[in-house]
Amino acid sequence: MVLPFPIRPMSGPASGRKPGLSTALRPLLAALVGLALWSAAATAQDAYRIRAGDVLRIEVIEDEALGRSVLVSPDGRISVPLAGPIRASGLTLEEVQAALVAQLAPNFASGPTAFVSIERLAERPAPVPQRPVAPATDAIYVMGEVGRPGLIEVAPGTTVLQLFAQAGGFTRFAATRRIQLRRRDAAGAEQVYPLDYDAILDGRSPNGSAVLVEGDVIVVPERHLFE
Structure with missing residues (x-):
């Protein structure tokens, strides 16, 4: 049987076609979405109000x-x-x-x-449990001239010397003879205890074995010019 019209070979679905508008715009749309996300993140950080522990x-x-x-x-x-x-x-x-x-x-x-x-960011306090639960770790603040300042969670019984190791040691600006341990007593008053790291290493001070407790603050000040 002869068909009344000639048959032309079929071209592929993409043959001879130009990219549609939506295809051409995809890279641009992806770039715009990425820029919007980056801008939103930057705006959120700029508007953030700093808190203790950050x-x-x-x-x-x-x-x-x-x-x-x-x-x-x-x-x-x-x-x-x-x-x-x-x-x-x-x-x-x-x-x-x-x-x-x-x-x-x-x-x-x-x-x-x-x-x-x-x-x-500082760790946000967890919801208060209905029953008091003894913490598995003690929160210690370490600030000043140490390698890793911040809020450090330590195991109960951690000593001063062990904490120095966990804080990454001291910077070259550290006044290691004038370190302070700040602690609140039962009445809520802050007590300041001097720590001399050099004396601890030499064995002239037993304070390196002092056990830290929840809420202690270790301050490593900046040394003076000729110290």
Whole structure:
């Protein structure tokens, strides 16, 4: 049987076609979605109000030695060499950054360039259980010139010397002879106990074996110029 019209070979579904508008726009749409997500994350961080227990990352372009991680102490402050204590709790990253630049400025010929970012958020307290449960760990604050400042969860019975190891040792700015252990007594008053790391290592002080308790704060200050 002869068909009344000629048969032409069929082309493939994509043969001779130009990409549709939706196909051409897919990369652009993906890029726009990524940009929107990044912008939302950046806006959330800029609007975040810093809290005690947060760990901030400090970078100073003009002096890399000042770059460090700093803990926001229970009183809401951070401490940076050459700048001293800076109030951080309740402020945004931009506000803390401006305060840091202002306090560093007298130490530089021209205004320093500093950046402050969130390295780690403080652990939020868990809901209070109906029955008191003894904590499996003790929360200890370590602040100042140590390798890893922050809130450290330690096993009950952890000693001062063991905590120094868990905190990553000391920075080159550390005044190791003027370390402080701050502890609240039963009446709620803060007691300050001096710790001399050099004397502990030499065996001249037994304080390295002192057992830490929940809520203790270890402060490793910055050393003086000729200390």
